[in-house]
Amino acid sequence: MALRHAVLAALLDRELSGYQLAKAFDLGVANFWHALPQQVYAELTRLEQDGLIAGRDVVQDTRPTKRLFHVTDAGLAALDRFAAAGSKASFLRDDLVVKVQAADHVDAGPLIEQLTERAAHARAKLEHFEELLRTMRGDRTEEEFLRHGERIGPYLTCLGGIAFEQGNRDWCERTLAVLEERQARRARS
Amino acid sequence: MALRHAVLAALLDRELSGYQLAKAFDLGVANFWHALPQQVYAELTRLEQDGLIAGRDVVQDTRPTKRLFHVTDAGLAALDRFAAAGSKASFLRDDLVVKVQAADHVDAGPLIEQLTERAAHARAKLEHFEELLRTMRGDRTEEEFLRHGERIGPYLTCLGGIAFEQGNRDWCERTLAVLEERQARRARS
DNA sequence: CCGCTCATGTAACAGGTTACATGATTTA
DNA sequence: TAAATCATGTAACCTGTTACATGAGCGG
Numbered sequence: 001m002a003l004r005h006a007v008l009a010a011l012l013d014r015e016l017s018g019y020q021l022a023k024a025f026d027l028g029v030a031n032f033w034h035a036l037p038q039q040v041y042a043e044l045t046r047l048e049q050d051g052l053i054a055g056r057d058v059v060q061d062t063r064p065t066k067r068l069f070h071v072t073d074a075g076l077a078a079l080d081r082f083a084a085a086g087s088k089a090s091f092l093r094d095d096l097v098v099k100v101q102a103a104d105h106v107d108a109g110p111l112i113e114q115l116t117e118r119a120a121h122a123r124a125k126l127e128h129f130e131e132l133l134r135t136m137r138g139d140r141t142e143e144e145f146l147r148h149g150e151r152i153g154p155y156l157t158c159l160g161g162i163a164f165e166q167g168n169r170d171w172c173e174r175t176l177a178v179l180e181e182r183q184a185r186r187a188r189s
Numbered sequence: 190m191a192l193r194h195a196v197l198a199a200l201l202d203r204e205l206s207g208y209q210l211a212k213a214f215d216l217g218v219a220n221f222w223h224a225l226p227q228q229v230y231a232e233l234t235r236l237e238q239d240g241l242i243a244g245r246d247v248v249q250d251t252r253p254t255k256r257l258f259h260v261t262d263a264g265l266a267a268l269d270r271f272a273a274a275g276s277k278a279s280f281l282r283d284d285l286v287v288k289v290q291a292a293d294h295v296d297a298g299p300l301i302e303q304l305t306e307r308a309a310h311a312r313a314k315l316e317h318f319e320e321l322l323r324t325m326r327g328d329r330t331e332e333e334f335l336r337h338g339e340r341i342g343p344y345l346t347c348l349g350g351i352a353f354e355q356g357n358r359d360w361c362e363r364t365l366a367v368l369e370e371r372q373a374r375r376a377r378s
Numbered sequence: 379c380c381g382c383t384c385a386t387g388t389a390a391c392a393g394g395t396t397a398c399a400t401g402a403t404t405t406a
Numbered sequence: 407t408a409a410a411t412c413a414t415g416t417a418a419c420c421t422g423t424t425a426c427a428t429g430a431g432c433g434g
Contacts, residue, residue, distance in 0.1 A: 002284050003421080009290040019385050032290045034280035039422070041387055062431065064385045076294060083295035087284035087303060089310055091223035092353050095191050095276035100349070101221045102198040103342040105265060106272035114276060121278055146367045147374075153292040156364050160289070163360040164281050167352035175345050178335045185336075192393080208413050228394070230415055251403065253413045383432080392423070397416105404411075 004052075005082045006033035007043050008075050011053060013151065015068040018044050031129065031161035032154075044069060052078050100175060108183050112176060119172035122165045129162045193241075194271045195222035196232050197264050200242060202340065204257040207233050220318065220350035221343075233258060241267050289364060297372050301365060308361035311354045318351045 009032070010021060021044070022037035035043075047053045052075035055067045071079070096118060099111055136155050137145035146152055198221070199210060210233070211226035224232075236242045241264035244256040260268075285307060288300055325344050326334035335341055 001420090002282075002287060005284075005291075006287045009287050012291060012294055017385075018387090019383095022386090031281070032286045034282060036423070038387075038424095041385095045387095060384095063383095064430065066385060079291050080295045083288040083291060084299040087288070089307070090281075090283040090285070092220070092279075092350065093191075093223060094279040095194075096279070097221045097346050097349050098191060098195045098198050099272040099276070101342045101346045102194075102201060102268050102272060103345060104340050105201055105342075106269045110273040118278065147370065151293050152367065152371075153290045153294075156292060156367065157286050157290045159363060160286050160360045161281065163356035164353075167356035171349045171352040174348060178341065178345065181336065182341075190392085206413075207415090208411095211414090225395070227396095227415075230413095234415095249412095252411095253402065255413060380434090381432105382434105384430085386428085388425105388427080390423100390425080393421085395418105395420070397418080399416080400414085402412085404409105406407100406409080 001082075003033065003035050003039060003043050004047065005079055006035070007040065007047060008052060008071055008079045009153070011069055011071045011075075012079075013154070015070045017058075017066040017068055019066065021069075031125075031132075032157040047075070051075075103179065108179050112179055112183070115172045115176045115179070119169055119176065122169035122172065125165045126162060126169065129158050129165065132158050133162075190271075192222065192224050192228060192232050193236065194268055195224070196229065196236060197241060197260055197268045198342070200258055200260045200264075201268075202343070204259045206247075206255040206257055208255065210258075220314075220321075221346040236264070240264075292368065297368050301368055301372070304361045304365045304368070308358055308365065311358035311361065314354045315351060315358065318347050318354065321347050322351075 006025070007021065010016065010024060016024075018037075018041050022040040025033060025035040025040055026037060044053065044055075048055055048069070051072060053069045054072050055069045057065055057067055059065045096114055099106065099114070103111060133142070133155065136158070137149070140149070145155065149155070195214070196210065199205065199213060205213075207226075207230050211229040214222060214224040214229055215226060233242070233244075237244055237258070240261060242258045243261050244258045246254055246256050248254045285303055288295065288303070292300060322331070322344065325347070326338070329338070334344065338344070
């Protein structure tokens, strides 16, 4: 039941439509969770039924009518209970890691390709996150912002995304270097 | 269909029983994937039916009879196809991150507790992984081992685990520092 | 006029989690 | 004698993914 609380957390800052939320969860914008649009819409329906969020229709002239949601007091209480309850460790679950585990028994070519892609993707996300951080803290320094800012949650999760992607990038680069060196050596012999 | 290939990858090094595999996937030993015992047993059944692994019964006098599995040629071919196919980026999906996203709206006490736990867990895993690396490379240096070792896949995934857990640990410590400083300041005022 | 964005879903399926079951042997 | 380890599963459930559907406006 974590998507539920991820949606609540995403609605803390401002009212959002299902569409906006779906985009945020589909791409890496809401870097703290990932979900497909279908899941988001379904979860919004359930959340409203349970009274944890409330929606209001906003009629637009050129665009279709949308429904903006906000967190209710009951929703806030649910979030608080969720935050207080224990959570188990999260695991790394990544196809590419499985492939590297089998690296000695499979063709290294595609592996190198995928690791290169992944490293590039990690670098792109890092840039994006850094940009987000700059926007959030404005003209304040990071220390200043984290000490006195009144909404630091998204900043901290963004730092989490950066830590994750740095690990990703560094590992990809290291693994690439090893696999490429071995492949080059095999080609020479 | 990644558990399938994770099991194949785990069986590359040596024959294992369902029980041994289950333990490896349940705890963090097989640091490249996580799965519950029930999943592992079910997957082994399917893999054997599909001819990607083969098992032999080993009768023991004191212990129950166990079944040791090894990868077949068909299994190896399947792994190779899997490694060549594209894989999408993996996402960070972690309850604790959702909680931190909501940090400004929920009680910081439990958050601090959970972050402390998580940091300790990350440190423990790091030590465990470092130990594993030392065992795998023996008296060789890392460079030496990665250049000339004949089974480097597990070493590389272990490096991945280390990169992941370092990110985890650093982020937990940073977030802890911020939340604790803010909580202390609130208490004083 | 074709594809993209806005806006919202349904249905079927695959994969992961929780709960439960069995039974012998070794260790504290 | 109670708990942990070895050894293997079944059944129900929850969550996530893939495929498909609808319809209006806007930009090239």
